[in-house]
Amino acid sequence: MQVLITGGAGFLGTRLAKALLARGTLTGPDGGQQPISRLTLLDVATPAAIDDPRVRVVTGDISDAAVIADALTPGTTSVFHLAAVVSGQAEADFELGMRINFDATRLILDRARTLGSRPRVVFTSSVAVFGGPLPAQVTDGTVATPQSSYGAQKLMGEILVTDYSRKGYIDGRTLRMPTICVRPGVPNKAASSFASGIIREPLNDQPAVCPVAPETPMWVMSPRKAIEGLIHGHEIDGAALGATRTLNMPGLATSVRDMVGALETVAGASVAARIRWEPDPAVIRIVNSWPGSFDAVRATALGFAADPDFESIVRAHIQDEQKR
Amino acid sequence: MQVLITGGAGFLGTRLAKALLARGTLTGPDGGQQPISRLTLLDVATPAAIDDPRVRVVTGDISDAAVIADALTPGTTSVFHLAAVVSGQAEADFELGMRINFDATRLILDRARTLGSRPRVVFTSSVAVFGGPLPAQVTDGTVATPQSSYGAQKLMGEILVTDYSRKGYIDGRTLRMPTICVRPGVPNKAASSFASGIIREPLNDQPAVCPVAPETPMWVMSPRKAIEGLIHGHEIDGAALGATRTLNMPGLATSVRDMVGALETVAGASVAARIRWEPDPAVIRIVNSWPGSFDAVRATALGFAADPDFESIVRAHIQDEQKR
Numbered sequence: 001m002q003v004l005i006t007g008g009a010g011f012l013g014t015r016l017a018k019a020l021l022a023r024g025t026l027t028g029p030d031g032g033q034q035p036i037s038r039l040t041l042l043d044v045a046t047p048a049a050i051d052d053p054r055v056r057v058v059t060g061d062i063s064d065a066a067v068i069a070d071a072l073t074p075g076t077t078s079v080f081h082l083a084a085v086v087s088g089q090a091e092a093d094f095e096l097g098m099r100i101n102f103d104a105t106r107l108i109l110d111r112a113r114t115l116g117s118r119p120r121v122v123f124t125s126s127v128a129v130f131g132g133p134l135p136a137q138v139t140d141g142t143v144a145t146p147q148s149s150y151g152a153q154k155l156m157g158e159i160l161v162t163d164y165s166r167k168g169y170i171d172g173r174t175l176r177m178p179t180i181c182v183r184p185g186v187p188n189k190a191a192s193s194f195a196s197g198i199i200r201e202p203l204n205d206q207p208a209v210c211p212v213a214p215e216t217p218m219w220v221m222s223p224r225k226a227i228e229g230l231i232h233g234h235e236i237d238g239a240a241l242g243a244t245r246t247l248n249m250p251g252l253a254t255s256v257r258d259m260v261g262a263l264e265t266v267a268g269a270s271v272a273a274r275i276r277w278e279p280d281p282a283v284i285r286i287v288n289s290w291p292g293s294f295d296a297v298r299a300t301a302l303g304f305a306a307d308p309d310f311e312s313i314v315r316a317h318i319q320d321e322q323k324r
Numbered sequence: 325m326q327v328l329i330t331g332g333a334g335f336l337g338t339r340l341a342k343a344l345l346a347r348g349t350l351t352g353p354d355g356g357q358q359p360i361s362r363l364t365l366l367d368v369a370t371p372a373a374i375d376d377p378r379v380r381v382v383t384g385d386i387s388d389a390a391v392i393a394d395a396l397t398p399g400t401t402s403v404f405h406l407a408a409v410v411s412g413q414a415e416a417d418f419e420l421g422m423r424i425n426f427d428a429t430r431l432i433l434d435r436a437r438t439l440g441s442r443p444r445v446v447f448t449s450s451v452a453v454f455g456g457p458l459p460a461q462v463t464d465g466t467v468a469t470p471q472s473s474y475g476a477q478k479l480m481g482e483i484l485v486t487d488y489s490r491k492g493y494i495d496g497r498t499l500r501m502p503t504i505c506v507r508p509g510v511p512n513k514a515a516s517s518f519a520s521g522i523i524r525e526p527l528n529d530q531p532a533v534c535p536v537a538p539e540t541p542m543w544v545m546s547p548r549k550a551i552e553g554l555i556h557g558h559e560i561d562g563a564a565l566g567a568t569r570t571l572n573m574p575g576l577a578t579s580v581r582d583m584v585g586a587l588e589t590v591a592g593a594s595v596a597a598r599i600r601w602e603p604d605p606a607v608i609r610i611v612n613s614w615p616g617s618f619d620a621v622r623a624t625a626l627g628f629a630a631d632p633d634f635e636s637i638v639r640a641h642i643q644d645e646q647k648r
Contacts, residue, residue, distance in 0.1 A: 094437075094491065113418075131567060132566065132567025132568065133566070133567060141465075141466075141467055142465075142467070143465055143466070143467050143468075143568075144467075145486070145567045145568040146483070146486075146487070147490065147567060149487055149491065152483050152484070152486070152487035155483055156480045156483050156484075159470070159476050159479055159480050159483075160476070160480075162469070162470075162476070163470070163473055163476035166471065167418065167473065242456065242457070243455060243456025243457060243469045243471060244456065244467075244469040
């Protein structure tokens, strides 16, 4: 198996790469487990060095066809397409969002189409495809009406993945990811960036700003479950997905208040007290357009799993990131 | 008002042009009726001559940015974007369908965005955005999962129209049109072409081939109602459309059998007997993926109207086309 990860220098891309290298195999074209012989990390940034002879690094702009041609070769059997411009940035810079979130996705799919190699493609979409008036619980039958350009760009990518799969150009599957938290590192321009910041910064003895109200509903997934989900998304039988290749991933329905409560339970009141509450209308507008709860029937039936509670997410974050 | 019609040499485009010229006004940026001072017809084909000083013709490929720049000027207040590659052709030639049905739509919207002129844009989409397992009656809350590249391309265009409107780049509205019949002229590569052919050809003393079963459900609209709907779609208040600018147009739920029955009632059994039934699996696959009935609540509430029955559609066709 020759695997390509776009966004390979990012947090999820790096974790996914390590998980795949440790796992060693993926389902191949014949349906059996095949060894991973090459893992290409494509990113505009240089990935952290991984000392493994299977790893190849391609540095470049994913909206550049020559870069995609270099990264996605005739032998590529699997693509994990994670690279994206985050929601806040895509809203602020419309052209950048279209170029990276949509045009690059199309370039990747078209590269596979013209190669005729029909790789498995795992595309990460987002709950941000939903917006506007929504039922209390979003189901697999809820219409996606994005209220952000990020959501619109992801939704168009989903449609491409399904149509390219229907035409036999790729074997695609799109996973609509919940808000991933707790992310390590520093804040980014995602409207959801605070969801990690309000846990991560206090645990690092830093102050954190929460721009939304405590009662804000959140639909979240830990990095561990996200990596499990991405790999599981590769392994399932694409033909079983039917009329759409898009799946709402199961997540944990929580609220900002409950997240902070879990932080307090795990780390103490003095840690949780490092959060300042400063409402930001721009963030509130985007985050409040997203649904807070799903009934992810199709994905659950296909074996995807959610985190059991937010305390376990905080504990896993401490294990994975704080004690290094 | 300076109006642009793409697909201006086509059947609907020509009829729309004549209807707009006869009407003389459209709602302008200030909300009042304003005289139409210029009507630009853009098409790859040369439109039939319309003897009116307000008419301007631009001939060229709508996927060429220079052509769009010529046709959509800073003064353009209204765009009716009708140009498309039909379903059967978009399925047979994937790249052509993407270029004309999607890229050209984006070019038009981007031209408006960069001009900053915020024109009203009426975009014609189609019931072909629906497919796969569907409820007996499609509603405004039914998820669109297209099973044709034409449907996928139109759905992506819808998402752009809504997002460009949300961002204030255009004031867009997308109308998902039923199968328009009876179209005049000759068969085209639309999978739905037979729906007009089985009425039009027998009335012209010609044989017609019906490639689908008599019980096939059809969701149809006459050319007269389509033109009324396009103009009404321009006139409604875009801000009232809410989270999505897309509307399922009301149509007439009928079946191929009832359509032929209406032909027989209006024109006699000998006319209806000119239809040969020759199943075509490729057409059946596409047509059967479309819904046969809708509950178009939103559009009906906004004042859009359907034809009352198929006999009146046949009679209107005879009036409009057969007696010239």
